[in-house]
Amino acid sequence: MSVIAKARTVITQAGQALAVTLTLVSALQIASPGFAENPHSEATAPKLTAAQATTQATAPLPALEERVKIDEQKLQIAKDLTDWLNRTLQQEKALVAVVGRNGSAQTRKQDKTGMGHAGLAVYDPRAQSWIVYNLLNDTHGKTPQGSIWRTAPLDFFYGQKGYDKDALILIPDETTQQRIYESILNGNYKKLYFTRDYNLLSAPDTKRSLNCNKWLLLNVVAARIDNYNVDAALKAIHTGFEAANIRLNPLERQIARTKPTILSNELPMVGPIHTVTVESLYRSDLFPTKRFYSGRQL
DSSP, X not given: OOXXXXXXXXXXXXXXXXXXXXXXXXXXXXXXXXXXXXXXXXXXXXXXXXXXXXSSOOSOOOOHHHHSOOOHHXXXXXHHHHHHHHHHHHHTTOSEEEEEEEOOHHHHHHOXXXXXXXXXXXXXXXXXXXXXXXXXXXXXXXXXXXXXXXXXXXXXXXXXXXXXXXXXXXXXXXXXXXXXXHHHHHSGGGGGOOOOBBOTTOOTTOSSOBOHHHHHHHHHHHHHHTOOXXXXXXXXXXXXXXXXXXXXXXXXHHHHHTOTTSOXXXXXXXXXXXXXXXXXXXXXXXXXXXXXXXXXXX
């Protein structure tokens, strides 16, 4: 039985005693610069190591409330969304899915999904749950830099903006899921992390920068064409996908140039800004299954 078949068997046996030999080798041995174990999120996320049941050290930890001040309302929202994510992906027998979390009020003006950040939920049979791989900006440098983080779903959702309870799941076709899953196992997904330069408004088909949505799109496209060469994936990026057109007035454009998450030299002086948004992923032909927590549709 292949490792993918084993993983699918584990998903269908959720809640039972499991004896799984599959190990996500690449997920445990991320050594390249820019890859990391824990998330920098938009909000200060609690370190929920005990709850997420990952492969971290098993030494006893202090009580969660003793380690970090928790926003109880946000934590409950994160728990509800995590339960929904696990339940939905289990029902769909999904190895891999794109998952989005709520963004700011400004995000909602530009993106009808309301999602300000998205990651790649990948099934980990050891935890009997999905771990979110996501590209996050590190604003500590002189220019925005991105790193790929593995995040427990509870941490991922806790990092959302505000208290609106909604989230989005986009599930690719089965073949695409299998190829993405294999890329996690063999490390090919790392090839698509071709630069640390981060730009929230990165153009979809250039090698100048990345953001979370563009990195996700490249993973889906590379799997669809079964080719993890960056140039090949960028060339194929518009097949089944149409970039979003962000329109900013002169004042908004000037403000955007000052943001620590934006490379100002990539922004066009006039006209729409072509980039990858969660809404553009939602409206593409790349995901046969689309689910909002709220049940709404665009």
